Amino acid sequence: MKIVVAMSGGVDSSVAAALLAEQGHDVIGVSMQLYDQSEGQASFGTCCTIDDLYDARRVAAAIGIPHYIVNFENRFTEQVVGNFISEYAAGRTPIPCSHCNSDLKFSTLLERALGFGADALATGHYARIDAGPDGAFVLRRGLDMAKDQTYFLFSLTQDQLARAAFPVGHLDKAAVRRHAERLELRVASKPDSQEICFVPDGDYAKFIETAAPELKRPGPLVNQDGEVVGRHEGVHRYTIGQRKGLGLSSREPLYVLEIRSPAAEVVVGPRSALERTALTASSVNWVAGTAPEGWKSVAAQIRHKHAAAAARVRALDEACAELEFEEAQSAITPGQAVVFYDGDVCLGGGWID
Amino acid sequence: MARIYLDHNATTPVAPEVAASMDRAVRELWGNASSVHHFGQQAKAAVDNARSHVAALLGAEASEIVFTASGTESDNFAIRGAAEALEPTGRRHLIAPSIEHEAVLRTLAALAKRGWRVTLLPVDPSGIVSPEVLERAITDDTALVSVMHANNEIGTVQPLAALAQIAKAHGALVHTDAVQSAGKIPIDVKALGVDLLSISAHKFYGPKGVGAMWLRKGVRLMPFMTGGRQERNRRAGTENVPGIVGLGVAAQRASATLEEDAVRIGALRDRLEAGVLAGVTGAERNGAATPRVPNTTNISFQRIESESLLIGLDLDGIAVSSGSACSSGTLEPSHVLKAMGLPHMRTLSSIRFSLGTGTTEAEVDRVIAVLPRLVEKLRSLATVGGRR
Numbered sequence: 001m002k003i004v005v006a007m008s009g010g011v012d013s014s015v016a017a018a019l020l021a022e023q024g025h026d027v028i029g030v031s032m033q034l035y036d037q038s039e040g041q042a043s044f045g046t047c048c049t050i051d052d053l054y055d056a057r058r059v060a061a062a063i064g065i066p067h068y069i070v071n072f073e074n075r076f077t078e079q080v081v082g083n084f085i086s087e088y089a090a091g092r093t094p095i096p097c098s099h100c101n102s103d104l105k106f107s108t109l110l111e112r113a114l115g116f117g118a119d120a121l122a123t124g125h126y127a128r129i130d131a132g133p134d135g136a137f138v139l140r141r142g143l144d145m146a147k148d149q150t151y152f153l154f155s156l157t158q159d160q161l162a163r164a165a166f167p168v169g170h171l172d173k174a175a176v177r178r179h180a181e182r183l184e185l186r187v188a189s190k191p192d193s194q195e196i197c198f199v200p201d202g203d204y205a206k207f208i209e210t211a212a213p214e215l216k217r218p219g220p221l222v223n224q225d226g227e228v229v230g231r232h233e234g235v236h237r238y239t240i241g242q243r244k245g246l247g248l249s250s251r252e253p254l255y256v257l258e259i260r261s262p263a264a265e266v267v268v269g270p271r272s273a274l275e276r277t278a279l280t281a282s283s284v285n286w287v288a289g290t291a292p293e294g295w296k297s298v299a300a301q302i303r304h305k306h307a308a309a310a311a312r313v314r315a316l317d318e319a320c321a322e323l324e325f326e327e328a329q330s331a332i333t334p335g336q337a338v339v340f341y342d343g344d345v346c347l348g349g350g351w352i353d
Numbered sequence: 354m355a356r357i358y359l360d361h362n363a364t365t366p367v368a369p370e371v372a373a374s375m376d377r378a379v380r381e382l383w384g385n386a387s388s389v390h391h392f393g394q395q396a397k398a399a400v401d402n403a404r405s406h407v408a409a410l411l412g413a414e415a416s417e418i419v420f421t422a423s424g425t426e427s428d429n430f431a432i433r434g435a436a437e438a439l440e441p442t443g444r445r446h447l448i449a450p451s452i453e454h455e456a457v458l459r460t461l462a463a464l465a466k467r468g469w470r471v472t473l474l475p476v477d478p479s480g481i482v483s484p485e486v487l488e489r490a491i492t493d494d495t496a497l498v499s500v501m502h503a504n505n506e507i508g509t510v511q512p513l514a515a516l517a518q519i520a521k522a523h524g525a526l527v528h529t530d531a532v533q534s535a536g537k538i539p540i541d542v543k544a545l546g547v548d549l550l551s552i553s554a555h556k557f558y559g560p561k562g563v564g565a566m567w568l569r570k571g572v573r574l575m576p577f578m579t580g581g582r583q584e585r586n587r588r589a590g591t592e593n594v595p596g597i598v599g600l601g602v603a604a605q606r607a608s609a610t611l612e613e614d615a616v617r618i619g620a621l622r623d624r625l626e627a628g629v630l631a632g633v634t635g636a637e638r639n640g641a642a643t644p645r646v647p648n649t650t651n652i653s654f655q656r657i658e659s660e661s662l663l664i665g666l667d668l669d670g671i672a673v674s675s676g677s678a679c680s681s682g683t684l685e686p687s688h689v690l691k692a693m694g695l696p697h698m699r700t701l702s703s704i705r706f707s708l709g710t711g712t713t714e715a716e717v718d719r720v721i722a723v724l725p726r727l728v729e730k731l732r733s734l735a736t737v738g739g740r741r
Contacts, residue, residue: 068667
């Protein structure tokens, strides 16, 4: 099979490429350049920096496959970074990695791959694809639950899954590193990337203020009764459930409960007030291609590091769904994804309203 | 996979006789060409011999040739050297067409930061600078007019003699970046009427890392490299004897075969161009058909990003480039096509095919056969991935 591998320069995608090559596939390495590196400056982050492109190129050379860099700078800025900023401006807490996967890797890059005559696009994600009994593709969590990345892949469609491959999804991280060592890949001991790639220091507020200074709009911190209890320097600095950085002293700890972006109001209150049992979601994708009839029992995950909790979900229309947890969950955050599972099968998900 | 190389404007394979001469020079001519003794004399003789061959290629005197490390260095030397040499005369104005190579454009930009006035001339839609445009831009404080002989991306040849005449009338020096014309079309520095000319060995089957500049006798430049007294105090640094020997053999080779090659390669280029334009819908040639160096054609493919086509062709064993190799990997559309006033999409969809002495008719025909289906495939996939 002819397969394009999206190579970030990290250990997972490097091993993915090496394993496919070892299995005898016709492998083509492609790295995405996501911002201007012509002056040698890393204006953004640690993932896909010029060093990472160099690592990807060296790995490709070592395993003897062709390697190309494709320039997606405009698309990345418009679709991923632009969405990241507008979501924070709207008082929501976005997940750029999901958008990068669905709007860049498994759309534009996949198109390129098919144009190069490839049958599939492989990435280093910890996820698995199986053919279900009815011939439909099933998306499963990576075998290494600690590394599972299906939370970021819930929007993949049957068409995309038909052309996707996750060669390290059936391995745990330690096994991936052992493969890297066995194959003598230079990235064998490279640390995992942690933060959002274009905000390497994790200071989202500073990044947003630099990219969109007009969002630095001060406003009041109010309690649940609407009384002003303090001031803040912009809603983009807050996320639901946040406790640190409020600058308030009170008898019991206060948390961000709600962000009212148009009025630039941030509502704070006690931890108990963070608990919710229901949510609605938009832009919902059902991996199988069709929504279930009526209520469906699932395990629902509302953050990358959230332990999926028992819930029931039903589709409201083509794009929306409502979900009720059996037990109240803390800090259900607009802008994050809610992803539905049945065991280790990812059924789909959507964006929390 | 039998690979087809159609990127000779980026670089050329080293000719076997060049490689052989360099191999010998590396092993036997290791003396320092500035030394008085036997070993130095051996090296010096080889450098002198190379200088004669380069001079012969350009219709120049051997004493007018200065060896450098690249075409870029020659451009820098000519422009910075002329600007600084003429600074005391009050001439602080520099002119060049906007389609020059970055070696010229960025050097001018660096001088602009230091106080020189720089005028970039527009070109017409075929990529030519008209003498009238230069006439309007030039002043009596113009120090230097730098005009490339042939363009690296589209191959068009500028009316250099006419432009040089205008510059001379205003007392300005004239430099030409002849990196893409040397070895492809005849060059006679006297007929061109220029003062300074830059060439690079690896563009005509010589090695990388060596270039040359021709300075008309009597023209004085500020030395670009200072140090030892090599190259008559014009370019310090111990001579790169193997490189210079390779350049000399490449120049000798070019002088002998240039006319014959131009006819043969020109016919292949015309066959390729006609075949591609006829075989691929929505394909358009960029730049004038003539005057043009015989090996180059630049073609835009509607609704295609050149990056994809370039990779697709490489995976099919066909090596070409988009724009110039130096700027690949950057997002900028070709500054040359932009300056010609081509629509934005067309500047992002162009591919340069540059042929060479090894190109065969069978290779050209394979490219003509492969392109239509590759282009159609890329066009058909514009909507595959996901929902948006």
